[in-house]
Amino acid sequence: MDADKxxxxxxxxxxxxxxxxEVFSMLADATRVRIILALRDVDELSVNHLADILDKPPSAVSQHLAKLRLARILSTRQDGQRVFYRLENEHARQLVSDAIFQAEHSLGGVPRHHHVQTGERS
Structure with a gap:
């Protein structure tokens, strides 16, 4: 009866x-949030490039990337020996941005993102 709704x-x-x-649990790690922030404005990045950005060993970053991929937050593309990661969709980007904005509210005063004109938030 309601199967088509x-x-x-x-x-x-x-x-x-x-x-x-489960998504919140997956994002309850600073390295994973930083990975999403690093990927938010680019098409894709390799493990080594992400490791350089995060100043972490590639093996540690790779473990976090694997978890995010299993959660379908990231997807991959392989080019020879190199693996490139990208956000699966815009929702993880928005979720992390909103969490950062909420964190800014916890500091009191008018958060920085309220000073930015519409369309310029980052």
Missing amino acids: PICGREVDSQYVELAV
Whole structure:
């Protein structure tokens, strides 16, 4: 009877709530948030380039990338021996940006992002 109705993921009793918690859990790591921030304005980056940006060993960054890929937050492209990572969609970028904006509110006063004109947020 209701099988043809689309399920709204934003309802209190939504089946997506637990999945959303898993996404938050996946992002509850500073290195992973920094990876998403590094990827937000580029098409893709290699493991070594991300390791340089984050000032972390490539092996450590690679472990975080693997987790983000399993969570379908990132996707990959391989070119010979090199693997390039990119954000799967814009939602992780927006989620991390909103979390940063919320963190700015916790400092008190008028957050920096409220001083930026519409369309210039980064």
